[in-house]
Amino acid sequence: MNQTPPAGRHFLxxxxxxxxxxxxxxxxxxxxxxxxxxxxxxxxxxxxxxxKTIFQTTAGRVFIFPSSGTGAWEAAIVNTxxxxxxxxxFETGHFAALWRKIATQFGLVVDFVPGDWRxxxxxxxxxxxxxxxxxxxxxxxxxxxxxxxxxxxxxIGEVRRAMDAAGHPALLLVDTISSLASIDYRHDExxxxxxxxxxxxxxxxPPGLSFNCASPKALTASKTxxxxxxxxxxxxxxxxxxTGYFPYTPATNLLYGLRESxxxxxxxxxxxxxxxxxxxxxxxxxRAVRAWGLELLCLEPREYSSALTAVLMPEGYAEADxxxxxxxxxxxxxxxxLSKVAGKVFRIGHLGDFNDLTLMGTLCGVEMGxxxxxxxxxxxxxxxxxxxxxxxxxxxxxxxxxx
Ligand SMILES: *Cc1c(COP(=O)(O)O)cnc(C)c1O
Numbered sequence: 362m363n364q365t366p367p368a369g370r371h372f373l374x375x376x377x378x379x380x381x382x383x384x385x386x387x388x389x390x391x392x393x394x395x396x397x398x399x400x401x402x403x404x405x406x407x408x409x410x411x412x413k414t415i416f417q418t419t420a421g422r423v424f425i426f427p428s429s430g431t432g433a434w435e436a437a438i439v440n441t442x443x444x445x446x447x448x449x450x451f452e453t454g455h456f457a458a459l460w461r462k463i464a465t466q467f468g469l470v471v472d473f474v475p476g477d478w479r480x481x482x483x484x485x486x487x488x489x490x491x492x493x494x495x496x497x498x499x500x501x502x503x504x505x506x507x508x509x510x511x512x513x514x515x516x517i518g519e520v521r522r523a524m525d526a527a528g529h530p531a532l533l534l535v536d537t538i539s540s541l542a543s544i545d546y547r548h549d550e551x552x553x554x555x556x557x558x559x560x561x562x563x564x565x566x567p568p569g570l571s572f573n574c575a576s577p578k579a580l581t582a583s584k585t586x587x588x589x590x591x592x593x594x595x596x597x598x599x600x601x602x603x604t605g606y607f608p609y610t611p612a613t614n615l616l617y618g619l620r621e622s623x624x625x626x627x628x629x630x631x632x633x634x635x636x637x638x639x640x641x642x643x644x645x646x647x648r649a650v651r652a653w654g655l656e657l658l659c660l661e662p663r664e665y666s667s668a669l670t671a672v673l674m675p676e677g678y679a680e681a682d683x684x685x686x687x688x689x690x691x692x693x694x695x696x697x698x699l700s701k702v703a704g705k706v707f708r709i710g711h712l713g714d715f716n717d718l719t720l721m722g723t724l725c726g727v728e729m730g731x732x733x734x735x736x737x738x739x740x741x742x743x744x745x746x747x748x749x750x751x752x753x754x755x756x757x758x759x760x761x762x763x764x
Contacts, residue, residue, distance in 0.1 A: 372693035374723045376509050376669035377539055377562035379713030381618075385565055388621035389614045396611055405605030408616050411623030415541060415564075415632070416556055416574040418548040424573040424598050425619075427612040430538040430559030433571035434460050435467075436593035437534050437555040441579055443587035444468040446500040449490055449531070451483075452476040455510035455699040460503060460536060467588055472499070478701055481508070481515030481664040484523040491527035501532040501554075507540035510699040512671035512708060513659045514544060521551045532582060538562060541572075542626055543668045543712040545636045554579040563668070564626075565713045566618045631759030638756055639667040642711045642720045645749045646670045649724045649742030653731065658706050668712040669696065673705060678736050680707040687730035693723065717750050 373380050394400050412423045426432050442448070447470045450461050454476075464471050474486055482504055491499065502524065507514045517535055524533060532554040537546050541556075542563035548556050553576065560570035575583070575595065583595050597608045626635055643665060650657055650672050658671035674680050684695050684707055696708030709727065711720055724743050731738045 369692070372691070372723060372726060374710045374726075375694050375696040376708055376710035376712060377559075378568050379562055379565060379710065380715070380719075381567055382565055382622075382625070382714040384625065385618045385621045389618040391614070391617060393613045396607065396613055401613075402605030404613070404616055404620060405602070405607065405611070408619045408623070409602060409605070411620065411627060412572060412574070414627050415623065416548040416558075417546065417550065417632075418574055421548050421556075421574045421576055422580060422595075422599070422602075424575065424595055424602070425607075425611070425616075426571045426573075426593070427569060427610075427615075428571045429561075429568055430536075430557065430571050431459075431463070432593070433538075433557045433559065433573055434463055434536065436571075436573050436590075436595070437557050438464060438467055438469070439586070439588040439590040439593050440573070440575070440583045440595045441532055441534070441555060441586050442467070442469060442500055442582075443585075445470060447472065447498045448501045448503055449487070449499050450474070450503045451486075451505075451515075452478075453481060453505050453511065453513060453515060454478050454508040455701070456508060456536065456538075457503075457505045458700065460505065464503065478511050479513065479658055479660040481513045481661065482520055484516065484519040487520050488523035488527045491524060491529035491531065494529065497530055499529070499531045501534055503534045503536075505536040506546060507537070507544055507666050507668050509539040509669065509696075510671070510702065510708075511658050511706075512666040512669045513661070513664045514540065514666045514668075515664065517553065518547070518551045521553070525552075532579060539668050539712070540666075542622075542632070542635060543639045544666070548574050548576070552576075554582075560615060560619065563712055564619065565622050566615060569612050570615050570619065629758060634756040634758060636667070638715070639712060641750070641753055641755070642715060642717075643667040643670060644753075645720060645746040646709055646711055646724065648749050649727070649746040651742075652739065652745035653728070653742040654737075654739040658702065669708050669710045671696075671702075671706045671708045674707065675737050678734075679704050683707060683730055683734045683736060686734040687726055690733055691726040691729065693726040695727070717755065720750070721747065
């Protein structure tokens, strides 16, 4: 019973997977090559080196796995920690809760600091928890940078400063699955030990690749970490990666796509412009939400996510009904409310392959959907966003698109 319109593009405005640019799709449409042959090394190195630029690291080492982001969560844990290790985590939302579950399944002892799903990690709480740990029993601090279930971005630089202020040696592990290559993120400058990422959000690729970026301190920790690992072992990756190869069959065609998305993000648009583009679209989306008379889930302006906007439904109206109307009428997918906020929020993804008119099409779909679904709201959100985008200059690309 597909009632969606038969023509035009589907609008995939969930906060991942995101729309894959045609250029990236075309880059993947080549025969798979021998991953042990001479032609492969250049591809492997281009991907590993390009990802270092995207993680903003020179000292770190990048690992690429053929998996969804969940695999990279597991890889970060098993390579750095041992059974019974204590770790500090923060309940920022659904994804923090899922990561905690994995940590618990591996026998880590998790101190899960409760949260209200409307704020990011409180750096002062990080400092006081670590100061209270005089024996340095806590081995790692786990943070979700951009909490995709709430549209709240934690301030990782401030978390780092809090750890330093407490003089605590714990490792810092950060999930950037929905922020990398959309929101400014600095692995080296923020002293992160393991950064975790995935292919299907800011990198504009299909699902299927995941990443760890490990600091020298994390690599040292991996030498004594006792959790069992085989597929996820960094150790097995290091020697082949040095020459551009992998210990087992890599997702070669996704790597073709990754090489192209690195070209677009790093060498053509430039990361700074990518971040500014996302900031600008997020601000326009928030202006639309406010003009509609609806409420943002995120309560702290410093923590507004530039990758997605989570919007509270008016009391008594279910988000699933709104999303259903929008999907059927306009062929657009929006993000659902997850676990604790199920039924209460919908999420507008505005990350990845995204321009002013993609945003305007998305916001038009939401505004028309609100009317069609009989949700109480004020008209004018689309106008507010248009006004902002018209007045606020667009960041200019680093160089013209390759001929
Ligand atoms: C999407 C997402 C995940 C899960 O990644 P999968 O690729 O679905 O395994 C984890 N953390 C965050 C913050 C995410 O946005």
